[in-house]
Amino acid sequence: MLHNDIEKFSAINKRINSNLKLSDLLMVILDITKDMLQTEGCSILLTDPATEDLYFYIVRGGSDSLIKGEIVPKGKGIAGHVALTNTPTIVNDPQNDERFYKEIDNKAHFHTRNIICAPMVLVDRLVGVIEAVNTIGRDSFTNEDLKVLMYIADSAAIAITHRQLYQDLSTRLKELEIMYEISQAIAHSSPSENIFSKIIQPLASSVGVKRASILLYNTTTDKFSIASSYNLPEAINSPLSRDQAPIAYHVFTSGDPLLVNNIIADPSLASFAKIHEYITPSFISIPLRYKNTIIGVLNLADKLDKTSFDAYDLRVATTIANQIVEAYQNSLYLQQTEEQRRLAQEIDIASEIQKRILPKIPQSINNHRLAAFNKSAKEVGGDFYDLFQFDNDKFGLLIADISGKGIPAALFMGSARNVLRAESRINNQPGQLLTHANKYIYEDSEYGMFVTVFYMLIDSHNKLLTFGSAGHNNQLLIRSKTLDPIRLNAKGIALGITDNAKYEEKALFFEDGDLVVLFTDGVLDLLGNGNMDAGEKKLIEIA
Structure with missing residues (x-):
């Protein structure tokens, strides 16, 4: 085997590890095969799992468009014989070989002078066959050609199997992502900012307020992050320290909901009044409790009718807070489940690749x-x-x-x-x-x-x-x-x-x-x- 042959094999291996689509990858492999064996045409035929027939998947050279997708019945032709016996074969006079399947030549308006064919097998599983036809500048294929084609067949089998497994994984993950996004959007049960953004406007509309926010507490930084907000003043940016959100910290620390009719007139909240930058002095702040732990605060302010909040508003807001916590709990569960599924699928795919090699x-x-x-x-x-x-x-x-x-x-x-x-x-x-x-x-x-x-x-x-x-x-x-x-x-x-x-x-x-x-x-x-x-x-x- 020549040094430049090894370099071409290395090029195939590089492409196997690339992000090329399967069809593009196999075209590259066939082009390299044509170049190395100096032939008029090359083809990859895959096995139909249901019928065990072969069908032309990729064809390079000759009348490729005429035979792509054509079926070779099980055991028919040189390719069918190779697939059935799992034996690489050279036939330098196919027109006089009783195994030759002339229907393909007839459909392609092609004349096959000689043919070399090898099975693509990965750990006893027949993936298909690879064949090359009609040598250029010489009369016949040789055993050296067969060694080259067998190596390429091994590479093609790995490429096809890997890409099929990878595509299956990608498809499954994409389906999970779509299902996940739909279920989260419908149930409003994700703590992510994007999902809360979908929740916050309907929430504000349902209770008739101009401003609303959901704050989540970060135990590491001892600050609140704004998970979602609606019409907050531009000066308020996440994260928020104790000094920047004293009312939220007061509710978070006490664990009790806070209904304020007039923050300016309430002596117990006089120290907070100076930072109140809203249109009306009335607001509601409710702790978000998850598994006996307070994880954040829901804030509602500035009723659209400019009246003060009352007990009814508090009950509605409390119900909404409970739904937010349920959404948070569901989103954590769904995220953990998705992560477990992703990991399990990756392990399955990687394990399958390993076993087949x-x-x-x-x-x-x-x-x-x-x-x-x-x-x-x-x-x-x-x-x-x-x-x-x-x-x-x-x-x-x-x-x-x-x-x-x-x-x-x-x-x-x-x-x-x-x-x-x-x-x-x-x-x-x-x-x-x-x-x-x-x-x-x-x-x-x-x-x-x-x-x-x-x-x-x-x-x-x-x-x-x-x-x-x-x-x-x-x-x-x-x-x-x-x-x-x-x-x-x-x-x-x-x-x-x-x-x-x-x-x-x-x-x-x-x-x-x-x-x-x-x-x-x-x-x-x-x-x-x-x-x-x-x-x-x-x-x-x-x-």
Whole structure:
């Protein structure tokens, strides 16, 4: 694989982590495919979950508008055969191949001379197939072309799956937001300023006042914020200190509603009269009580008929205050529920991405028994593992931990995994693999994300372990004869932090019965209840 091919693969990975729409992203992938394979046309066909038929989703080159959306029945054609058998295929003489589905050529007024096709699979789930037709400047496709297309198929499968999951999440969140806004507007049950602004004018009209305000108390600043107001004097701005809102603080502190007919004539309020800047001397101030705690004050002033407030006005205002508190309580509940739903959905989506990326680990390779276990925490991160089979005697094991949590970490995990897989096909030695992969992961990294990696090459014939580490925690080799643990470590920083990092490579021999344990720090944290040393001790005991 050429260096410029890797750069093009890296470009695909960058686009997977971008904000492109799915259709635009796949067009970019197909354009890169056409360029790399030098073909007249490329297509991505997706699987219809209901019928298991294939349909042309994106077509580049040739008569693309004529076949977009066309259906290829299950098992029909080269594409249908590839989807059914999950086997990448080259057919350099399709017109004489009984599997060839000529109806598509007929509809497109196209002549297919040769075709290469690969399944797009993510953790045993067929997403669809990707195909390229008619080589330019050469007579046939080659096995090297097939390797390139298989890598692109993996990237396309991840891109499609990620975007579908992300779009599903975005749609659900948008629906929740709309439902939330509607329910809040109808019930007037949000403490936010915008919602209170909708409440305050009808409130003022219902009790016939020119001025009204809802003040919420901030325990941190010991000040009132104006949650909503109607016709307040311009000189009154939020937040309000004790000196700026003495009547509100008086009601807030006493916990009793205040009905004043004439503040100037009331001796008990003489000290407050000088700051009274309203048209009439009569007003109502009522505490807002939530769960036996006063959270703010409702103020009403300047009746439209210029009369004084009376007991009836107080009863109405008290009822309104109770409704405001209920709205406040409902809004808190709805906000908490929405936040929980958002978090739960993000965890579900990120967890699904993680599960679909992790490979199935066989029970044994070359008489070595293998097992893998993964369990997501409350906040899904980017821990992952991988397995590379090189030849009959050698295979690689990798474990990694992405910085960050949630969907961004899960998406970055897919990108990092692609780069590491691509590099493993070029050079399986730990030092060079990590060095080259770091360069491309650094270019792909957004928002300062990085990944720690421990990679081990196992040579079964020579009983040799060769390993390297990119900032990952020490791994374990437990000798079968002595049960002594050997901590495996090598110098190197996490991938994606700087583009010119170098990585140490170490090697040691193993014996039959030795046990290698690869893990992320979350295991130690769990086993040790936050104490990493205790967690390592517990892990060694378990192993």
